[in-house]
Amino acid sequence: MSPGSYASWSGNEKDRSVLIKLFYPLFRLPRTQKRLVQLLADVVLIIFSFATAMLLRLDSLAFMTQPEVWLVLPVMIPVSLLIFIRVGFYRAVIRYMNQKAVKAVLAGVAGSAISLAVINVLLNLPVPRSVPFIYAMLAMLTIGGVRFFLRAIYLRGQLRHKTRVLIYGAGSAGRQLVVSLRQGHEYEPCAFVDDAQGLHRAFIEGLKVYPPQAIPSLIDNYGIQKVLMAIPSSSRARRREILESLEPLSVPVQSIPGMKDVIQGLAKINEVRDVAVEDLLGRDPVPPDATLMGANIRDKVVMVTGAGGSIGSELCRQILRQGPRQLILLEVSEYNLYHVEQDLLGLLAREGLSVPLKALLGSVQHQARLEAVMTQFGVQTVYHAAAYKHVPMVEHNVVEGLLNNVMGTHACAEAAIASGVEAFVLVSTDKAVRPTNVMGASKRLAELVCQALGGESHGTLFSMVRFGNVLGSSGSVVPLFRRQIEAGGPLTVTHPDITRYFMTIPEAAQLVIQAGAMARGGDVFVLDMGEPVKIAELAGQMVRLSGLEPAFPDRDEVIEGQENHRQGDIEIVFTGLRPGEKLYEELLIGDNPGATRHPRIMTANEVSIAWREMRQLLERLLEACYRFDYPALRELLLEAPTGYQPTGEVEDLLWQAQQAGHQTEDLSADQTARVVDLRTRKRSLMG
Template sequence: MRDLLQPLFRLPRRRKRTIQLLADCALITFSFLLAMLLRLEDWAPLGEVRTWAALLVMIPLSLAIFIRLGFYRAVIRYMSHKAIRAVFIGVSVSALSLPLASYLFALGIPRSVPFIYSMLALLTIGGVRFGLRAIYLRNQIRHKQRVVIYGAGAAGRQLAVSLRHGQEYLPIAFVDDARSVQNTFIEGLKVYPPRQLGYLADTYGADRVLLAIPSVSRERRREILADLEPQGFPVQTIPGVADMVSGRARISEVRDVAVEDLLGRDPVPPNPALMDANIRGKVVMVSGAGGSIGAELCRQILRHGPVRLLLLDLSEFSLYRIEQELRQFAEHEGLEVGIKALLGSVQHRSRLETVMKAFAVQTVYHAAAYKHVPMVEHNVVEGVRNNVFGTLETARAAIAAGVETFVLVSTDKAVRPTNVMGASKRLAELVCQALAGHQHQTRFCMVRFGNVLGSSGSVVPLFRRQIQAGGPITLTHPEITRYFMTIPEAAQLVIQAGAMARGGDVFVLDMGEPVKIAELARQMVRLSGLKVRDERHPDGDIAIACSGLRPGEKLFEELLVGDDVAPTSHPRIMTAREVCWEWPRLEGFLERLFQACRDFRHDDIRELLLEAPTAFRPQGEIVDLVWLERSAASAGARPPAPVTRLRPALERQGQA
C-alpha cells in the first residue's frame, strides 16, 4: 500500500490541494445521497431536482468552510489528533447548511437527514484523512528502530513527538527513576522503571536507549550511564540545554554519548572578575590560535569584550578556519571586536615584536607548541626549537613590546618527563620563570594541565572510529592512565589562572581522578551496544589490542614535581613552587642548546636536556629520524662540533 501512496505523497502541494478538494466534493455527495437513501429507503428521491439543488448549495458552502478552517493547509501524514476538532466543526457547519438550503429554497429535505449526513461525513471526510495517515505511519514503523526514552520530563515528551514524525526511531516506552511518574502514561507511552529495560527489549523489541535528560549534572549522567552499561543497550543522547536554547541544535538531533559524560566533571562556574581581568577592554594575542586549546581560548576571550583579538598561527588553514568561526560568532552576537589573523612563527622574534608593538598588545596567551609525544621524539630539533626557543622569542618580544601579562600554556608531561616534548615544555616553563625574575615589566605565569577531551591527538575520536570500523581498538599498554579535562573548562581555568598571576607563578589545574584508558575503551564499546572480545568472551564484537608504549610515552602522568603546592581563590587552581635557574645561568645554557639544535647534534641535545633542572629521564635511545638515518649511513661517526660564539647566533635567529 505504501508503494501505491508514494506517488501521491510526492506530488506538489498545489496539486495535492486540488485532489483533496475534488475528493471532498465526491465524499460530500456520497454522504448526502447515502443519508437520503437511508432516511427515505427509496432510490427515487435521488433522481429528484431538490436533491441535486441541495448539493449545489451545500458543496460550495462546505468547501468554503473547510478552506477557512485550514483543511487544505495541513499535511495529511503529519496531522495530529487535534485535527479531529477541525473535522468535526467543518462537518457540523456543512450539515447545518442543509436545513438552511431546504428552508430558503423550499426543497423539502427531511429534518433527520442532516443528522445522518453529519455522521456519514465524519466517517468519510475524517476517516479518509486519518486512514491515509495511519497507513503512512504504519509503513514507516516497519523501518524504524524501536527505542526507549530515558527521562519522562519535558525534553522526553518533546523527543517522543519529534521521533514519531521522523524516519529513524519509534519510541515504545519511557523509563524514569522518579517513582512519581512510573506506571503513568505520557504521550501515549507507559513509563517504566529503569530495571525493566530487559523486559522492554524482550517484549517490544527495544534495541536502543535515548537519554532525554539535558539539564541533569554530569555526575548524575555518569551514574545513569554506569547503570545502563551492563545491560548492553546502545545509548545515545539529545543535545544539551545550552545548544538547544542557542539554536545550535534541535531536540530531535540524536547524538552519540559524549565522552564528557563518561569522564567529565561538572565545571565550576567561572569567576567573572578573573575572566575579565586580562581581557575586557584590552588587546589580546593568542599564539597557536588554530590549535585545540588556542582556538578555545579565542572563543572564550571573544565573549569577554577585548578591544582586539590577534590570532597568530603558522598553519594557514587552521588560522583561516578559526578566523571565519570567530567572525561569524561575533557577527551573530553583535560583538564589536577587531579580529586580526596573523601568519607567523613564534620563533621569529622580529615578526612578533613588530606585531605586538603595532597593535599595542597587552595580554599574550602562548599556546603554540608541538605536543604530540612520538612526533617530537622523531623530530627532536624542531620540537626543541618550537617549544623552547619559540617560547623564548615570544617572551622576549612581549618584554620589548611592553606586554602586561604573558601566560604560557603548559602540560603535565613537563613533570619528570620521559620524552623530549615534556622536557622541552619544562624548559619553556624555566624560560618564563627566569624572565619573570629578570625584569618587572611583563608579568609571566605558566598553567599546567593534562589531556583535554576532543583535542587533535585525543584517543577518544580514534576509539570511536575504530569501533565503527569493527575494531580492534588499539592501546599502547593495558595499564596506561591519563588525566582528562574538557577543552572549554581548561581554557576558562587558563584565563582565570593568568588573572591571579603575580610573576613567575606555576599554576596547576585540578584534573580530578586519573582515568584508565583501557576501561574507557571498554565503556565506549559497551555503550555502543557491543561486547568486548577477549579471552573470557571470545564471541564478543570488538577486540582491544595492545601495541606497546611508544617512544617517550609514560604509563601515568603527574602534575607536580614536589609536594609544595598551595591553594588559590579558585577551587580548581593550585599554585606550585618549582625549582628554576636565574636568567644569566639559563641564558648560557640556552645558547649551548641553540648551537646543538643548529648543528643537529642530537646526542648533545639529549645531554643538555639531562643537565637542565627538568628531571628528564629518557626511557630509550634517540629515535629522531634524521639522526637514525645519519647514524646508519656513517656507521655511528659524528663530525666534530664547530667552535663559534652562540649569543650572536641567537640574536641573528631572533632577527630573521
C-alpha cells in the first residue's frame, strides 16, 4: 500500500463493509466445503474463459450454436481439475497465498491450456489454434485473479482488527518479523525504515524501505499505530539514539527479542516487547575478562548468600558458566530458594552444564549453621549478597535491618575464617556513602567489618564491591513505572530533582566477580555506573515511548507544595522524599579512586578501624538491638565512622508505637531476664 492509500481506503468504508459482508462467510466454511466451492468455481471459470477466448478470436457469437466446439469441455475440464489438484492448487489456503501459490496457478493454467490444445488436435474440433493462448491469459486473470481478490478482501477485513506497524530495521530480523506478523492476527506491517542508504526505496517482502527522516510522514500517510524496532544486534548506544529520535512521536515504540534468545528457543521473533530500559540508558557493557571471571570460581566450591535475590541469583548464573566444582545456594526465603534452584537447573539443562547444586535454607545470622555448611562442603569462595536493601523498609524495621546487614555479615565473615574460605566478597551499595538512612549506615558498617577482618592475619581474603541501583531488581522503579503506565497512571516520583545511578543486573554481577578476583585484602571496589539518571526524565521517556504524553506539574509549584499539572495523558506526581532518602547518591567517600586492570572497576581508599575497636562497637550494637534501644542505636550509628547523617526522627514502627503508647523505657523483669540470656548467647557468638 502506497502512502496516501490508507486514507483513500478508509474513505470507502461503506464499500469495504459491503464486500466483507458478502464474501466473508466463505472463509468460515470447513476446509472440505471450501475445496468443493473452489472446484465448482473453477469449472465455471474454465467455461467462461474458454467462451470468452472464442469470442475474442472469432469476434462473433456464431460458435455458441456449434455443438462440436463444446465437445472440448467434457474432456478439458476433468483434465484441468486433475492438473490443478496435482500441482497443489487446492492445498493452498487463500488467505495465506504467496509466491509459491502464484507458481501453482501458472503451472495449473498452463497445463489446462496445453490440454485444450491437445484435445483440439486429437478430436479435430473447429477451435482456432490461437484460442489456447488467449484462454491461458484469460484463465490466469480469472482463476488466479479471483483467488487474490478474495485474499485481498480477507486481509482488508482483518485490517480492521490489526495494529498498523512500522518496522525499524530492514535486516534479516526485520524480514523475519514481517513474515511472522503476516501469519498472525495482531499486527499489519506497512513499511520499513532503515539507516542504510543503499536500502532506501527498495522493496523487501513487498514493503518499501524509507529513511528515518520519513517517519513522521509515514505515521500520517499509513495510519501507523506502533513502531517495532527490529535491530537486535545494534549497540545500546545506537538504540538509545534511535529511541531519542522516536520519543517525540505520538506512537508507542516496542522491540523484538534479541537473536540469541530466539536461537536458544527462549523467545519467538514475533514476541513484541516493551523497550528495555537498558536501551534508554544506552551504555554498552565491557566484555568480561575471562581470567578474572574464573579466578575465584573455576574448579572451586562457591557459596552465594542471598542466592534468591536479584543480585544473588544473577551471581549464581554467572558463576555456573565459569565451571565451579560445586555451587552452594544459601537463602532464608523458602520460596526464593525454590525459585532460584529451578531457574538454575533449567539453565544447566539449556546450556549443557554439569555443576552440582546444593540449595540450603538458612539465615546469615546463624554463625554455627554457616560454619557447618562451609566446612562440610569445603567452600573456597563466598559471595555475600544477603541483605535487606529497601531503604524505607529498613528505616521502619531498624533492629532487624542492623541484625541482618551488620551482624549477619559479621557471622558470615567469622564462619568463613573458621572454615578456611579463601575469598570473601561483600556486595555493598552506593547508599553506604555518607548515608542518610539506616540501610546505608548498616551496609557501611558491614564494609567496616570486612575491612577490619581483612587487616587481621588469617587465610581469608576480604573485599567489598560497591555499586548503585540495578535495573529490574526487587523494588526497582522501572517495573513500578511500567505497571503504573498500564494502569493509566499516575506515575509516582519522589522529587523533581532525584537522580540515581543504574546498571543492568548481568553487568553488575560480572563486575562483582571480576572485582573480587583482584582483591589483596580489605579492598573496597567501586563500579563505574556511568552517568546518573534523573528519575523524572526517565518516567517521561517511558510514557512517551508508550505513545502517550506525560503531564508534569510545574516544578516551582511542586517545591511550594502545589501541583497544577500541565495537559497530558498520564500524570507525573511528586510524592516527596521518603524517610532516609537522598536526592543524589554517591559512590566514593573520598575523591581519590584508584584504577585497576578493568576499565569499569576502581578502588577506593576508605576510612577503616582496627578489629579490636570494631569488635567493641559490634558488642554494643548487638546489646542495643536486643534491648530494642532505638536512641542508643542511633547514637552508635552516629558514633561509628560511617558518615551517618539522619534527616529526621527515628522512623521504626515499633519505636513509634511505643512512643504513642507512652511506654516507659524501663524493662520489665521478664524482658530483663531475656536480655541477660541474650547477652550470654551474644558472648558465645562473638567468641
